[in-house]
Amino acid sequence: MANIKDVAKLANVSVATVSRVINNKGYVNEHTKELVMQAIKELNYVPNEIARSLYRKSSKIIGIIIPDLKNEFFNDMISGVEEVILQHGYKTMLCTSRESLEREKEYLQIFSTHKIDGLILCSNSPDIASYTNLDIPIVALDRIISKDIPSITSDNYMGGILAANRLMVANCVNIVQFRGPKTLSPANERSNGFLHTLHQHSNLNVHTVELEFTPESITDIHNFLQAHPEIDGIFAASDIIAANCIRCLKKLGRDVPQNIKIIGYDNTSICEFMDPTLSTIAQPIVSMGEIAAETLFKLINNEPIEQMHISLPVRLIERESTK
Amino acid sequence: MANIKDVAKLANVSVATVSRVINNKGYVNEHTKELVMQAIKELNYVPNEIARSLYRKSSKIIGIIIPDLKNEFFNDMISGVEEVILQHGYKTMLCTSRESLEREKEYLQIFSTHKIDGLILCSNSPDIASYTNLDIPIVALDRIISKDIPSITSDNYMGGILAANRLMVANCVNIVQFRGPKTLSPANERSNGFLHTLHQHSNLNVHTVELEFTPESITDIHNFLQAHPEIDGIFAASDIIAANCIRCLKKLGRDVPQNIKIIGYDNTSICEFMDPTLSTIAQPIVSMGEIAAETLFKLINNEPIEQMHISLPVRLIERESTK
Numbered sequence: 001m002a003n004i005k006d007v008a009k010l011a012n013v014s015v016a017t018v019s020r021v022i023n024n025k026g027y028v029n030e031h032t033k034e035l036v037m038q039a040i041k042e043l044n045y046v047p048n049e050i051a052r053s054l055y056r057k058s059s060k061i062i063g064i065i066i067p068d069l070k071n072e073f074f075n076d077m078i079s080g081v082e083e084v085i086l087q088h089g090y091k092t093m094l095c096t097s098r099e100s101l102e103r104e105k106e107y108l109q110i111f112s113t114h115k116i117d118g119l120i121l122c123s124n125s126p127d128i129a130s131y132t133n134l135d136i137p138i139v140a141l142d143r144i145i146s147k148d149i150p151s152i153t154s155d156n157y158m159g160g161i162l163a164a165n166r167l168m169v170a171n172c173v174n175i176v177q178f179r180g181p182k183t184l185s186p187a188n189e190r191s192n193g194f195l196h197t198l199h200q201h202s203n204l205n206v207h208t209v210e211l212e213f214t215p216e217s218i219t220d221i222h223n224f225l226q227a228h229p230e231i232d233g234i235f236a237a238s239d240i241i242a243a244n245c246i247r248c249l250k251k252l253g254r255d256v257p258q259n260i261k262i263i264g265y266d267n268t269s270i271c272e273f274m275d276p277t278l279s280t281i282a283q284p285i286v287s288m289g290e291i292a293a294e295t296l297f298k299l300i301n302n303e304p305i306e307q308m309h310i311s312l313p314v315r316l317i318e319r320e321s322t323k
Numbered sequence: 324m325a326n327i328k329d330v331a332k333l334a335n336v337s338v339a340t341v342s343r344v345i346n347n348k349g350y351v352n353e354h355t356k357e358l359v360m361q362a363i364k365e366l367n368y369v370p371n372e373i374a375r376s377l378y379r380k381s382s383k384i385i386g387i388i389i390p391d392l393k394n395e396f397f398n399d400m401i402s403g404v405e406e407v408i409l410q411h412g413y414k415t416m417l418c419t420s421r422e423s424l425e426r427e428k429e430y431l432q433i434f435s436t437h438k439i440d441g442l443i444l445c446s447n448s449p450d451i452a453s454y455t456n457l458d459i460p461i462v463a464l465d466r467i468i469s470k471d472i473p474s475i476t477s478d479n480y481m482g483g484i485l486a487a488n489r490l491m492v493a494n495c496v497n498i499v500q501f502r503g504p505k506t507l508s509p510a511n512e513r514s515n516g517f518l519h520t521l522h523q524h525s526n527l528n529v530h531t532v533e534l535e536f537t538p539e540s541i542t543d544i545h546n547f548l549q550a551h552p553e554i555d556g557i558f559a560a561s562d563i564i565a566a567n568c569i570r571c572l573k574k575l576g577r578d579v580p581q582n583i584k585i586i587g588y589d590n591t592s593i594c595e596f597m598d599p600t601l602s603t604i605a606q607p608i609v610s611m612g613e614i615a616a617e618t619l620f621k622l623i624n625n626e627p628i629e630q631m632h633i634s635l636p637v638r639l640i641e642r643e644s645t646k
Contacts, residue, residue: 061433069398069405078392082419086426091433094417096405103409110384110414243596250598273566275573275598 002043003302011039062296063116064094065104065123071213072268073238073285074122077141080289081120088297090117097123105130118296121145137299141292143185144309150299151309152292154283156186159314160193162281163235163263166316168201170261172233176207178221178245180237187237190265194235207231211241222248232260239264243274246321262321276320284312325366326625334362385619386439387417388430388446394536395591396561396608397445400464403612404443411620413440420446428453441619444468460622464615466508467632473622474632475615477606479509482637483516485604486558486586489639491524493584495556499530501544501568503560510560513588517558530554534564545571555583562587566597569644585644599643607635 004022008015013032020026021036028036039045062085066074078094085092093116095107104123108130111119118137128146131138140151167175177194180187191208198206209224211217221241225231225248236242242264249256256262256276264271267282291310298305327345331338336355343349344359351359362368385408389397401417408415416439418430427446431453434442441460451469454461463474490498500517503510514531521529532547534540544564548554548571559565565587572579579585579599587594590605614633621628 069392069401070395072393072395075392075398082392091429092418094419095415096417106414240592247596269563270593270596273570273593273596 002045004045006043007036007039007045010043011035058117059115060090061093061116062090062293063107063111063119064092065097065107065119065121066094067099067122068096072270073266073283074142076268076285077122077289080286081141081293082289084290084293084297088293108134111136118300120292120296121149137296139292139296139299141288147308150295150305152288152295152312153186153309154288154312154314156189156314157193159265159281159283160190160195160235161197162314162316163190163265164194164197166263166279166318166322167233167235167261168198168204170233170322172261173203174205174228174230175233175235176209176224176228176231177235178209178211178217178224178237178241181210181212190237205230211237213238213240217241218244218248221245222251225249225254226252229254234260234262236262236264239266239268239270239278239280242278242280242321243270246274246276246278257321257323263316264321267317271317271319274321276323279319279322280317281314282317283314288312325368327368329366330359330362330368333366334358381440382438383413384416384439385413385616386430386434386442387415388420388427388442388444389417390422390445391419395593396589396606397465399591399608400445400612403609404464404616405612407613407616407620411616431457434459441623443615443619444472460619462615462619462622464611470631473618473628475611475618475635476509476632477611477635477637479512479637480516482588482604482606483513483518483558484520485637485639486513486588487517487520489586489602489641489645490556490558490584491521491527493556493645495584496526497528497551497553498556498558499532499547499551499554500558501532501534501540501547501560501564504533504535513560528553534560536561536563540564541567541571544568545574548572548577549575552577557583557585559585559587562589562591562593562601562603565601565603565644566593569597569599569601580644580646586639587644590640594640594642597644599646602642602645603640604637605640606637611635 004015004018008018011018013036017028017032018036020028021033064078064081066078069075082092097104112134116136120139120141121131122141138149140149142153144151144153175198177191179191182188195206198204209220211220221244234245236245242262245262246256249260254260262278264278264280267280271278271280295305327338327341331341334341336359340351340355341359343351344356387401387404389401392398405415420427435457439459443462443464444454445464461472463472465476467474467476498521500514502514505511521527532543534543544567557568559568565585568585569579572583577583585601587601587603590603594601594603618628
């Protein structure tokens with residue numbers, strides 16, 4: 001894709017002159033204007049941030065939208081984002097959407113007023129049009145929100161496969177998946193990878209229970225496990241849900257990992273604190289944040305993006321709960 | 324202290340007129356100006372936010388500075404702050420200082436540029452002058468930074484007393500306090516309350532180990548507990564440190580609570596996940612945030628503050644680790 005330098009070169013003028021023409025600011029004589037317009041047409045050039053930023057004072061602020069602060073997964077990811085933002089001499093404006101589209105729209109208004117330079121989006125309820133209307137670089141983190149917006153995710157489908165394989169190797173046959181909400185694409189991909197793998201084996205009895213990521217979900221977990229004493233394998237949507245499974249099973253007098261194997265998701269700090277310690281699917285959480293921020297700065301600096309949608313590898317971390 | 328309404332009343336003019344005089348904007352005839360100036364002098368009135376805000380467009384943004392995102396205690400507290408800010412129709416601009424004075428100063432510059440309406444400060448390295456120069460309402464949260472800046476804390480000294488009493492009731496005689504850094508006033512107050520209580524009893528053997536709130540502190544904990552097999556009571560600076568004590572003691576083959584009692588601090592989610600579950604000193608974390616935000620809005624709206632420094636009560640939550 002042609003950039004402003006290509007236009008300047010072809011028209012044999014300076015980049016500043018091209019910028020003045022594009023932004024219709026400052027004096028440019030009619031002949032030069034004509035040359036620039038011709039070059040723009042010839043190269044099919046679309047004016048971009050760089051061009052506009054020649055006339056726009058940068059705020060040096062990157063906006064970040066996350067669902068809430070009460071999630072170690074997001075907090076660790078944003079720490080990775082912040083680290084890179086700082087290295088570039090920018091600051092962050094962190095906003096919590098609380099999954100409310102209305103709140104997001106209010107923040108977008110603020111971002112627009114304050115002329116932020118870019119946006120990292122980990123939102124669950126994106127109104128894509130509102131974001132693209134902002135006309136600033138955007139990177140989606142932990143979810144794909146549009147084919148035109150670069151995204152950094154981890155390989156959730158593979159995460160489901162790894163968990164399924166581990167439970168099968170442990171000879172689990174009565175398996176339950178406590179999965180996340182269907183509105184979340186990462187939860188759907190994990191579930192698909194998990195079920196597609198298990199369904200290749202007809203001897204397995206597989207349950208799926210959909211949970212919200214709220215403290216109240218422990219009641220659903222307890223009720224299910226009490227009603228299903230035959231369960232010998234659990235794949236949980238998060239480490240917290242897996243930790244809640246261990247708590248419930250202790251109350252029900254069942255021995256983990258002797259009678260029942262459990263695999264969590266994320267590899268957050270709770271894994272090492274649990275007794276038994278918790279096996280889990282590890283996402284490269286901090287790296288996801290770092291790469292998202294690096295991708296955003298490429299957009300801001302008008303550098304090429306090698307890959308629009310980056311999916312980082314996950315891995316199984318074996319601890320006591322699957323031994 | 325006189326406010327703009329008092330001046331208006333004494334000068335027998337409208338508040339808007341007083342504001343015009345103070346800000347030297349808009350037409351006011353010389354006679355009226357004289358009356359206003361006389362009233363200002365008589366009442367020893369200092370122009371404040373309200374007066375200036377009549378001419379200043381509010382950004383409806385509250386700035387928040389916290390040390391980092393990796394602390395459930397701060398995250399829960401800020402959730403309380405956010406809730407109240409939302410109720411008032413304002414938005415938040417959350418910034419992490421990472422205990423860097425330089426970063427804080429950069430954020431202050433942003434706050435100043437963006438004309439935020441108020442600031443909640445949970446910072447560890449406050450350069451008070453920089454903050455007060457901002458000339459906006461400020462509330463300190465979880466620490467007292469100046470006698471002139473309202474603060475919301477919890478009763479850390481009492482937290483130390485409650486922990487000391489509980490360990491003595493359990494007949495602990497070889498006690499260690501894993502305390503937080505001396506640069507943090509809450510950590511100092513807890514330690515003072517704890518030690519003053521224990522020092523009233525000469526039969527006790529008391530150790531104090533100062534720890535940073537970092538994952539690496541687990542090595543110091545392990546080394547101390549290995550070198551001191553006589554320890555039978557622990558007071559930890561946070562629930563995470565207490566949880567790390569439980570992990571270390573398991574590795575050392577020591578039985579909690581049979582041989583050794585442990586009390587954490589904060590009452591975060593990890594308490595219920597531990598095995599044994601963790602006794603702790605509970606701070607009213609969310610309330611602290613809510614009250615800080617409510618106090619800030621009183622300042623913004625020029626309403627009276629009943630109490631400059633509010634210290635909320637703490638309580639002991641008894642779980643398995645002290646049974």
